Amino acid sequence: MIRRRRNTISRRLAMLQLASAGAVLSAPACSRLVGRTPRLRDDPFTLGVASGYPRPDSVVLWTRLLPRSDEPRGGWPAHVVPVEWEVAADEGFREIIRRGRAVAKADLAYSVHVEPVGLKPGRPYWYRFIAGGVRSPSGRTATAPSADVLPPRLRVAVASCQHYEQGLYVAYRHLVADAPDLVVHVGDYIYETGSAECYWTDSWNGYPAARQRLLDVLRQGVANPVVLSGDIHAFVVAELDAVAGDRGSGILASEFVTTSISSRGLPQTMVDAWLKENSNVRLARPDLRGYLRLDLEPGSLRTDLIAMNSVSDPAAGCRVLASYVVESGRAGPMCA
Numbered sequence: 001m002i003r004r005r006r007n008t009i010s011r012r013l014a015m016l017q018l019a020s021a022g023a024v025l026s027a028p029a030c031s032r033l034v035g036r037t038p039r040l041r042d043d044p045f046t047l048g049v050a051s052g053y054p055r056p057d058s059v060v061l062w063t064r065l066l067p068r069s070d071e072p073r074g075g076w077p078a079h080v081v082p083v084e085w086e087v088a089a090d091e092g093f094r095e096i097i098r099r100g101r102a103v104a105k106a107d108l109a110y111s112v113h114v115e116p117v118g119l120k121p122g123r124p125y126w127y128r129f130i131a132g133g134v135r136s137p138s139g140r141t142a143t144a145p146s147a148d149v150l151p152p153r154l155r156v157a158v159a160s161c162q163h164y165e166q167g168l169y170v171a172y173r174h175l176v177a178d179a180p181d182l183v184v185h186v187g188d189y190i191y192e193t194g195s196a197e198c199y200w201t202d203s204w205n206g207y208p209a210a211r212q213r214l215l216d217v218l219r220q221g222v223a224n225p226v227v228l229s230g231d232i233h234a235f236v237v238a239e240l241d242a243v244a245g246d247r248g249s250g251i252l253a254s255e256f257v258t259t260s261i262s263s264r265g266l267p268q269t270m271v272d273a274w275l276k277e278n279s280n281v282r283l284a285r286p287d288l289r290g291y292l293r294l295d296l297e298p299g300s301l302r303t304d305l306i307a308m309n310s311v312s313d314p315a316a317g318c319r320v321l322a323s324y325v326v327e328s329g330r331a332g333p334m335c336a
């Protein structure tokens, strides 16, 4: 889904919830024409397909039809476009287990949001759309496990902030290779305007009362919380004190902030100067691009900070910058 800046704060904070775990991976492939007389000259699936919000019996499937980005209504001749969708149990779509029809409307920019139900928990599915005689790329998704099942491990990838003019999205190739069960996106999916004019005023520092209310809720209702966040274009690992800024109040939670996929960060020297007054911050690296890889197992959470070697080389490799463990019953990140 396309995110814009200045959305709600909820997108910046993602709490791990085992009950809602599942995969949100799509595997684009070349779209191809269906039938002998396609009604469109252009592929309407230029923006690809996506899925998310996995539940044990359902996922959300999404696409947006845009045959021609430089024409009124994206090149569609009509205000309402019928769209078919299919969910299959296999990658080759030999066993289609759900299908249906939806409509893409001009007043929703021809976006399509479908929620097939009756799926089986904890397994992969493949899905695609058909519009204007053209079949979309197929995507791979997965349902969440049953609420009464505790998987031996949940792997979560955390990503944020991609800006094509500032770097290639090579991190996603490594992220997909890690085969996460769930991808959590906590910052700008795509920039549609310039960069970060509200950069620091929309961080926690700009809302001390709201920050303390959240910390109070965590203290009262969550055992050993872990906060995942992003959108500051830097890796940050921190101990969150029960009272923000009061180091004597005790460590309440761990915070892992993912750096951006490609958006530039602040100068390292500037951040290093701030660190002298923030002893709860264990690491801060605005100079690197990448993502977080979390492995949650009964008893512990391991977090690897995956840093790209480059975002100008599409074949760039990556490295583990640092690894931390949060153990059950002990708040705060420890070096792994």
Ligand SMILES: [Fe+2]
Pocket: 161, 187, 188, 231, 232, 233, 263
């Ligand atoms: Fe951002």
